[in-house]
Amino acid sequence: MSRFKKFEEVEEKESLFRDENIFGVDHVPANLSEIKCRDQEIDSVVKQTVKLIKKRVRMELYISGTTGIGKTYVVKGVLEEAKREYKNLKSAWVNCKKLYPLTPYQFYSQIYEQLGRTRISGLSANEMRKKFLSLIEEVPFVLVIDEVDILTSENPRENQAGLLYDLIQDQVSLILISNVFDWVGDTGDMRLASRMKSNRLDFEDYSRDEMFRVLNFVIGKGLKNGVITNDILREISYLTVERLMCDVRKGKNLIYASVQEAMKEDAKTVTSAHMEKARENVRGITLTQILGNFTEMERLALAGYVSLRRSPHEREQPATTSKMHKFFLQNCRRHNVKPVDETQMKNYLSRLEGSKIIYHEVKSYETRGRTNVHFSDYNVKDLDIALLKNGVISGSGVTDLGVKLGGKETAEDILKMRYGEQ
Numbered sequence: 001m002s003r004f005k006k007f008e009e010v011e012e013k014e015s016l017f018r019d020e021n022i023f024g025v026d027h028v029p030a031n032l033s034e035i036k037c038r039d040q041e042i043d044s045v046v047k048q049t050v051k052l053i054k055k056r057v058r059m060e061l062y063i064s065g066t067t068g069i070g071k072t073y074v075v076k077g078v079l080e081e082a083k084r085e086y087k088n089l090k091s092a093w094v095n096c097k098k099l100y101p102l103t104p105y106q107f108y109s110q111i112y113e114q115l116g117r118t119r120i121s122g123l124s125a126n127e128m129r130k131k132f133l134s135l136i137e138e139v140p141f142v143l144v145i146d147e148v149d150i151l152t153s154e155n156p157r158e159n160q161a162g163l164l165y166d167l168i169q170d171q172v173s174l175i176l177i178s179n180v181f182d183w184v185g186d187t188g189d190m191r192l193a194s195r196m197k198s199n200r201l202d203f204e205d206y207s208r209d210e211m212f213r214v215l216n217f218v219i220g221k222g223l224k225n226g227v228i229t230n231d232i233l234r235e236i237s238y239l240t241v242e243r244l245m246c247d248v249r250k251g252k253n254l255i256y257a258s259v260q261e262a263m264k265e266d267a268k269t270v271t272s273a274h275m276e277k278a279r280e281n282v283r284g285i286t287l288t289q290i291l292g293n294f295t296e297m298e299r300l301a302l303a304g305y306v307s308l309r310r311s312p313h314e315r316e317q318p319a320t321t322s323k324m325h326k327f328f329l330q331n332c333r334r335h336n337v338k339p340v341d342e343t344q345m346k347n348y349l350s351r352l353e354g355s356k357i358i359y360h361e362v363k364s365y366e367t368r369g370r371t372n373v374h375f376s377d378y379n380v381k382d383l384d385i386a387l388l389k390n391g392v393i394s395g396s397g398v399t400d401l402g403v404k405l406g407g408k409e410t411a412e413d414i415l416k417m418r419y420g421e422q
Contacts, residue, residue, distance in 0.1 A: 036213050
């Protein structure tokens with residue numbers, strides 16, 4: 001027996017995992033029966049997909065809900081199964097946060113490539129658009145746009161609302177996914193709002209029992225028998241709903257990390273102690289990854305809140321958006337970014353709310369209202385560290401140690417000064 005085979009067998013014997021792929025963020029269900037607790041949502045997407053394929057009825061579906069509750073998972077599952085059932089169905093998928101730079105040319109080029117063609121340089125955006133449209137004239141086709149609210153951003157550099165109007169005008173079937181519940185209404189664009197109102201599908205957060213069922217399927221497929229008991233799984237389900245913002249991906253990460261902690265000790269089952277160790281690691285890593293998916297302006301808006309909460313004079317006072325905006329302006333200057341007004345900053349906060357980092361609370365004070373902002377679960381230190389790891393410096397030019405900064409320190413420098421090695 002070769003050494004490679006020997007170690008392969010040892011690793012297989014010692015591992016508590018049966019299939020690690022199910023814990024990956026890009027995992028796609030093998031069939032629709034693997035998607036738990038989303039039967040009504042699946043039926044809604046399937047119904048419109050069948051109409052598109054069989055009757056060529058144009059599809060236009062707006063899906064909203066907070067992050068990590070199965071929106072993308074359901075759509076991917078439905079489309080993959082539909083393609084197996086109906087060989088002529090074509091689709092393309094664009095995630096607006098991952099597409100950089102977000103320009104019409106890049107947008108249409110990505111779709112063109114997903115349809116099996118090679119990108120053509122030297123063409124205008126409109127020419128790429130015509131090339132893409134020529135490929136879908138004779139076949140049922142649906143375009144999924146994830147993080148679609150980015151297209152209607154208040155930031156002129158990011159706003160590409162014209163793409164949506166063009167796609168609608170061109171009669172392209174669309175599935176639009178957003179973490180912001182009312183991004184269409186927030187834009188004030190009645191043309192979009194009226195179209196989406198009747199074609200809206202809201203995903204609600206999972207209950208604790210539903211989360212248990214979802215994660216129970218994950219461990220059944222991904223782990224060997226008996227690695228996680230029902231009691232431990234119920235504890236993980238509770239933490240996922242109440243402390244990890246009901247994000248299934250975070251629950252899966254917590255399970256995966258807990259099993260790894262058990263394997264370090266050669267244990268055959270996961271204990272509460274393993275889970276607690278894993279929770280601290282998952283919490284920090286997950287938050288850094290989440291902020292890494294935000295746009296620069298969203299991170300700066302969040303840094304405004306962190307700056308406010310780190311200020312000795314403001315940390316005990318209500319965190320209003322007007323106060324936040326003052327710190328937001330400071331952070332924009334520090335990062336050489338053109339600032340926006342308070343109303344536009346609130347739009348960025350709405351996207352953060354969709355990711356369950358913060359939440360708004362509107363209170364009335366005599367003749368006017370005031371918007372207070374709160375963290376959902378993370379504390380100031382957690383968020384500050386995650387921002388610094390993403391290159392965003394919050395606060396004034398003084399560290400917690402009272403050291404005056406010269407203005408040339410990097411985020412990594414300040415991370416070490418404030419919190420030591422992280």
